[in-house]
Amino acid sequence: MNDGQQANSDEHLSEVWQRAVETLSPGAKVWVYSAKPLSLHNGIMIVAVQDDLTRAQLESRVRPALEHAISTTLQQETRLVVTIEPSLIETLHREQDDLSINRPMAASVAAPEPDLDDEDDDTGDEFVPSWAERATAPPRIGTVAEARLNPRYLFENFVIGSSNRFAHAAAVAVAEAPGKAYNPLVIHGESGLGKTHLLHAIGHYVLNLYPSSRVRYVSSEEFTNDVINAIRENRTAALKRKYREIDVLLVDDIQFLEGKESTQTEFFHTFNALHNENKQIVMTSDRPPKNLTTLEDRLRNRFEWGLTTDVQPPDLETRIAILRKKAANEKLTAPADVLEFIASKVQTNIRELEGALIRATAFANLNGTTVDLQLAQIVLKDLIAEGEEPDITAGMIMAQTAAYSEFSIDDLCSTNRSRNLVLARQIAMYLCRELTDMSLPKIGQEFGNRDHTTVMHADRKIRKLMAEKHAVYNQVTELTARIKQQARQS
Numbered sequence: 001m002n003d004g005q006q007a008n009s010d011e012h013l014s015e016v017w018q019r020a021v022e023t024l025s026p027g028a029k030v031w032v033y034s035a036k037p038l039s040l041h042n043g044i045m046i047v048a049v050q051d052d053l054t055r056a057q058l059e060s061r062v063r064p065a066l067e068h069a070i071s072t073t074l075q076q077e078t079r080l081v082v083t084i085e086p087s088l089i090e091t092l093h094r095e096q097d098d099l100s101i102n103r104p105m106a107a108s109v110a111a112p113e114p115d116l117d118d119e120d121d122d123t124g125d126e127f128v129p130s131w132a133e134r135a136t137a138p139p140r141i142g143t144v145a146e147a148r149l150n151p152r153y154l155f156e157n158f159v160i161g162s163s164n165r166f167a168h169a170a171a172v173a174v175a176e177a178p179g180k181a182y183n184p185l186v187i188h189g190e191s192g193l194g195k196t197h198l199l200h201a202i203g204h205y206v207l208n209l210y211p212s213s214r215v216r217y218v219s220s221e222e223f224t225n226d227v228i229n230a231i232r233e234n235r236t237a238a239l240k241r242k243y244r245e246i247d248v249l250l251v252d253d254i255q256f257l258e259g260k261e262s263t264q265t266e267f268f269h270t271f272n273a274l275h276n277e278n279k280q281i282v283m284t285s286d287r288p289p290k291n292l293t294t295l296e297d298r299l300r301n302r303f304e305w306g307l308t309t310d311v312q313p314p315d316l317e318t319r320i321a322i323l324r325k326k327a328a329n330e331k332l333t334a335p336a337d338v339l340e341f342i343a344s345k346v347q348t349n350i351r352e353l354e355g356a357l358i359r360a361t362a363f364a365n366l367n368g369t370t371v372d373l374q375l376a377q378i379v380l381k382d383l384i385a386e387g388e389e390p391d392i393t394a395g396m397i398m399a400q401t402a403a404y405s406e407f408s409i410d411d412l413c414s415t416n417r418s419r420n421l422v423l424a425r426q427i428a429m430y431l432c433r434e435l436t437d438m439s440l441p442k443i444g445q446e447f448g449n450r451d452h453t454t455v456m457h458a459d460r461k462i463r464k465l466m467a468e469k470h471a472v473y474n475q476v477t478e479l480t481a482r483i484k485q486q487a488r489q490s
């Protein structure tokens, strides 16, 4: 982004913010008068206030109204992240003196961003992220960068789809303003869906943005071992230094803390020490914290202080995009029909998805041949049989959607066009596309003999809505889970 574009984007940010503020009641306006919008990226607006009290009031009283107003203006569901900038008071006074009140202040946060949203960007190798230019900013704190991060787990290599869009946006927000956006951030989801990738990506991003910050990545198992060894060898002071004298703590798989009493106690104190100092904590888990039932209440409770977000299995388009990116990054050659075949067969675990691609290309390499569809089908036969999804029918999808939306199957097939019913019908059509092998005309037939273009339109519309509206996304995700469960039982 050049200077002119940056100025335009600052102006846009400021305008969106002002419009939202104008919709507030006079009582609510009191809490936003000194707030400053800093950045707007991927459905997250970061706003700075000068102290904890203002942040708490803004979060509890004004947030819903502001989010609603901003989302309406932008026509995109937007979350507000409130950060604290104590220097804001002075800056405000200075700026008011200058009569340039609307100019965003925190250059380090509002500077141009890499286009993280571009799912088709396969030019990762040449891409120089704009934060690389900012990396010369004065060190924020500390002098040692401590991280063992996988160099491939970068935001640039992470393909965004409706299944992970929110988790990705939250991760970027946290990486841009550690300790200020969401603290702690917990990302949960089933195995192989990108939680560790996002955790490492946060670490890389922070280290690029703030080269001297101290980032520590640890799995819960390593943390447990460290605690056990420290106790045994009487080195608890060193343990405390290791985990408390850092700026960003990234903890993978916190479900493994369950049932480990002394580790939980140590983690509790570590958490408190870091959180009190506004140091960032990010954790991953295979379940939401509230379902970590054998974790001490006080820990579970703290895990819910910040933001909890999930990653879901990716849809077909995202799976294909992930394979394309993987093939480009690893210089693997596989034609489009092979990628589509693998993506259509391996649906629930990205690690397995990548594994299938690597297996097919490795087999071809070893045999001095190239990968084609026939070869992929033979090589992956066993893996695909294992991972086969239960058979899902249009009837199941319609029955579950009808029950969920409180309409009847007849309603879904009728010509009635009331708003809620149209949405439910379109979701059901979309799910037929996503979860079955039925052709467009066949789906149309199932829904009261509709034309295939109606199904195509529904499919496109729901994809778009899922990317824009968290409510629709959640609805579709929940319905998908119910349908799969029914299919498994029948």
Ligand SMILES: Nc1ncnc2c1ncn2[C@@H]1O[C@H](COP(=O)(O)OP(=O)(O)OP(=O)(O)O)[C@@H](O)[C@H]1O
Residues within 6 Å of the ligand: 153, 157, 158, 159, 160, 164, 189, 190, 191, 192, 193, 194, 195, 196, 197, 198, 286, 322, 325, 350, 351, 354
């Ligand atoms: N959205 C994505 N784009 C590109 N690659 C992805 C994406 N999601 C996951 N991957 C890749 O899939 C593999 C598995 O991801 P990862 O290890 O982060 O999963 P996880 O959720 O942490 O699993 P587990 O709970 O088993 O540790 C990694 O190689 C990762 O790079």
